[in-house]
Amino acid sequence: MKNQKRLRDYGISIGKMEPGERNSITDVAGVTVGHCTLAKDGVNTGVTAVIPHAGNIFRDKVIAASYVINGFGKTIGTIQLEELGNIETPIVLTNTLSVGAAHQGLVEYMLSVNDDIGDTTGTVNPIICECNDGYLNDIRGLHIKKEHVFQGLKNASEDFEEGAVGAGSGMICYGLKGGIGTASRRVRLGNQDFIVGILVLSNFGKKADLLIDGKKAGEIICETLADKQSNNDKGSVIVIMATDIPLTHRQLKRVCKRAAAGLSRTGTHFGNGSGDIVIGFSTANKMNHYEEKCFVDLRTMNENNIDEVFRGAIEATEEAVLNSLICADTTKGRKERIIYSLKEYINEIIKDI
Secondary structure, eight states: OTTOOOGGGGTOOOSSSOOOSSSSGGGSTTOEEEEEEEEETTEEEEEEEEESOSSOTTTEEEEEEEEEEEEOOOOBSHHHHHHHOEEOSOEEEEEGGGHHHHHHHHHHHHHHHOTTTTTTSOOOOOEEEEEOOTTTSOGGGOOOOHHHHHHHHHTOBSSOOOBSSGGGTTOEETTEEOEEEEEEEEEEETTEEEEEEEEEEEEOOOGGGOOBTTBOHHHIIIIITOOOOOOOSOOEEEEEEEEOSOOOHHHHHHHHHTHHHHHHTTTOOOOTTOEEEEEEEEEEEEEETTOOOSOOOOOOOOGGGTHHHHHHHHHHHHHHHHHHHHTOOOEEOGGGOEEOOGGGTHHHHGGGO
16 A cells, blocks of 8 residues: 555465455455654654544444453553453554553543543543564653654544554564554455455564465575574564454454464464554444443344454454565664665565465
């Protein structure tokens, strides 16, 4: 998207299912993504916001679930999300030490568009997710401020950049430049087409372990191209899953779990120091904050047909990670550290794919 060259532009197609029109999380109608990027003088960080629908999310909540693959993370908001099974704010991604600033910014944004929060009704449950970008970014400088959250939300669109942008500006994936990536899959259920869309913030993996479409791309980089720069698998990944399939909280959690299979297909083993968090939501059913009826109808799918949904989540997660790599440019960060892009190696790799 945004005229970037993505994985499929190199002739590599992941899986067997058909992607959506944009091959993006925003193929789910109403979902938008926005960035605010800070990249200057050793600062490589930012904010990425995922907005579930165009209406008032607090008043019309989306059914949601989360799943922790490995819990070395500082995500905010999943306790209430899991208890109530819904999301009532945009989802904001940033760096580890800026979770507090992002929380403050998202709270102020929600107050600005909802006069009732904390006055005539209860408070609000912001969802903030993070990865550690401290190798390339001056993370101790606490450069993220609340206005950057507002900017990311303002910039939200169906078309957005991937790679070293927004929250992904300073992230490293498989020892290469990582960041934001997205992909989607069409799922045929009955006589209707639906979408499973994935967005990742990739900051994990050991270079030698990288797989691209099942091929040992990391070994090619390390051996054939004599890139001996080593790294440990101690980063993190945030996976955001959106769908227009009517799913319950429990069903969404089952689909969220399958993101782990998609990540594994890129080569990771979820290291001890890796925070691997999945958050999923469905736009098919809205939960009215001011619902007055004692009982409401909830449409959901027949679970006998859920295998294709699982497959869609797995394939889209795998491709989203690889898009985050191929869309990211080589980046110089703090202390003159340089992390190279997969683009530096891709022509050699595709000879063997």
